[in-house]
Amino acid sequence: MTGPGRAERPGDPARLARVTLMRVAEPGDAVIGRLVDALGPEQALDQVSRGLPDRSVPAEPAGDGPDAGQAPARERRVAAWQARLATADAGRDLAAAGDLGVRLVVPGDPEWPTQLDDLGHQRPLGLWLHGDTDLRFSCLRSVAVVGSRAATPYGHHVAAELGADLSDAGWTVISGGAYGVDAAAHRGALTGSAPTVAVLACGTDVAYPAANHDLFTAIRGRGLIVSECPLGVRPTRPRFLIRNRVIAALSRGTVVVEAAVRSGALNTARHAVALHRRLGAVPGPVTSAGSAGCHRLIRDAEAVCVTSAAEVIELVGAIGADLAPQPAVPILPRDALDADTRDVLEAVPARAAAGPATIAVAAGVDLTRTLGCLGGLAAAGYVERVDRGWRLRRDAPR
Structure with a gap:
C-alpha cells in the first residue's frame, strides 16, 4: 500500500498515459485537458505522439490562453510536447515516486477530490501526494x-x-x-x-x-x-x-x-x-x-x-450551522442603573455643584424621585454632596 486505502496499479494503461502526459504538458494545459476529456488519456497520448493532427483536437475557444487559436503557437506547443515525450518514462516516474513514499491519485480514484472537476479542461491530470x-x-x-x-x-x-x-x-x-x-x-x-x-x-x-x-x-x-x-x-x-x-x-x-x-x-x-x-x-x-x-x-x-x-x-461553513458568536459587549456598572437614575446621573454636573431642583429639571424627573436617585447614586459612589448641592465624584465608576 502506498497511501490511504489504495495500492498503485503501475500496469494500468490509462494511468501510465496520464503519468506520461503529466511529464509532457505543463500543468493546467487546457488543450491536453480537452483532448483527454474527448478521447481518454491513452488516445490523447497517442495523438500527441503522432504530432496532434488538427482534426484530433477539440475546438479551442477564444480566450483559453494567450495563444488560443494561433496555429504557429499550436505548432510550438506540439513540438515542445514531443521533445519531452522522447524522454518521458511513466514506469520510471511511478517507481521513483514509490521509493520516496509518494503516491499518485487521478480522477476516479477514491481519494480524488471531486471538487477539482469544477476546473473543467484545466483539471489536473493527476496529483502526486506525499x-x-x-x-x-x-x-x-x-x-x-x-x-x-x-x-x-x-x-x-x-x-x-x-x-x-x-x-x-x-x-x-x-x-x-x-x-x-x-x-x-x-x-x-x-x-x-x-x-x-x-x-x-x-x-x-x-x-x-x-x-x-x-x-x-x-x-x-x-x-x-x-x-x-x-x-x-x-x-x-x-x-x-x-x-x-x-x-x-x-x-x-x-x-x-x-x-x-x-x-x-x-x-x-x-x-x-x-x-x-x-x-x-x-x-x-x-x-x-x-x-x-x-x-x-x-x-x-x-x-x-x-x-x-x-x-x-x-x-x-454550512448555512445556519457554523455561525460565528457575536462579540461580547463589555458590561459597565452604569448598565445596571434604571432609566430615571441614568437620567439623573447625566444631569449632575462634573465640576460646579447643582441643587436637587436644578438636577430634577435637567433630568426631566420629579423632585421626589430625583432625591431618591441621588441617594442611591451617592451610595454607589457616582456622586457626592457638597456645600452647594451635588456633583460627580472624580473616581466615579465608568
Whole structure:
C-alpha cells in the first residue's frame, strides 16, 4: 500500500498515459485537458505522439490562453510536447515516486477530490501526494489561507492565529508552502488537530523555498504535500500562478490575509471567485501597502471582511450551522442603573455643584424621585454632596 486505502496499479494503461502526459504538458494545459476529456488519456497520448493532427483536437475557444487559436503557437506547443515525450518514462516516474513514499491519485480514484472537476479542461491530470493523510477526506472541511510572501509581522501573526484556530476547529488549512503568509498559516495549523495541505508549484521532492525544508517535513508528517508536477520539476512563475487554481478549487473558500495590489494571492482570489467559492479578506492598517489588495477586494464587494477563524468558518461553513458568536459587549456598572437614575446621573454636573431642583429639571424627573436617585447614586459612589448641592465624584465608576 502506498497511501490511504489504495495500492498503485503501475500496469494500468490509462494511468501510465496520464503519468506520461503529466511529464509532457505543463500543468493546467487546457488543450491536453480537452483532448483527454474527448478521447481518454491513452488516445490523447497517442495523438500527441503522432504530432496532434488538427482534426484530433477539440475546438479551442477564444480566450483559453494567450495563444488560443494561433496555429504557429499550436505548432510550438506540439513540438515542445514531443521533445519531452522522447524522454518521458511513466514506469520510471511511478517507481521513483514509490521509493520516496509518494503516491499518485487521478480522477476516479477514491481519494480524488471531486471538487477539482469544477476546473473543467484545466483539471489536473493527476496529483502526486506525499504524506499519509487522505486528500479527499481532508478537503471536505477546508479553507485556503493565502497572502503575501513579504508579509509584515501583522500578516505573520494573523495567518498563524487563523491557521491554529481553524485547525483546532477541525478545518484543514490549505496553502502554497511559500514564505510569509503561507508558511505562517501552515505552522499555525500544525499546532492544531486538523491536517494541513501544501500545494506546490514543483515536484513534491523539491523543497522550494529551500528554507522551508523543515516545514515541508512537518507537513508530510501531519498532512500532505501535493503537486501536479512530476518529481524533479522546478518551479517557474507561470507554474506558481496556475498552481493557485488548485488551491482555490480544493477548498470550500479562500481567505486573503495580507496582499498588495499586485500580489500573487489575488490570483488565487480570482480563481476562487471564478469557481464560485467563498472569498474572505482580512483588513489591515489603511496606511499599509501590504494590505491594499485586501482592501480593494472588500471595497469591490468581491470578498467578505473577516477578522477571526470563527468568522471564516461562518463564511465557508454550512448555512445556519457554523455561525460565528457575536462579540461580547463589555458590561459597565452604569448598565445596571434604571432609566430615571441614568437620567439623573447625566444631569449632575462634573465640576460646579447643582441643587436637587436644578438636577430634577435637567433630568426631566420629579423632585421626589430625583432625591431618591441621588441617594442611591451617592451610595454607589457616582456622586457626592457638597456645600452647594451635588456633583460627580472624580473616581466615579465608568
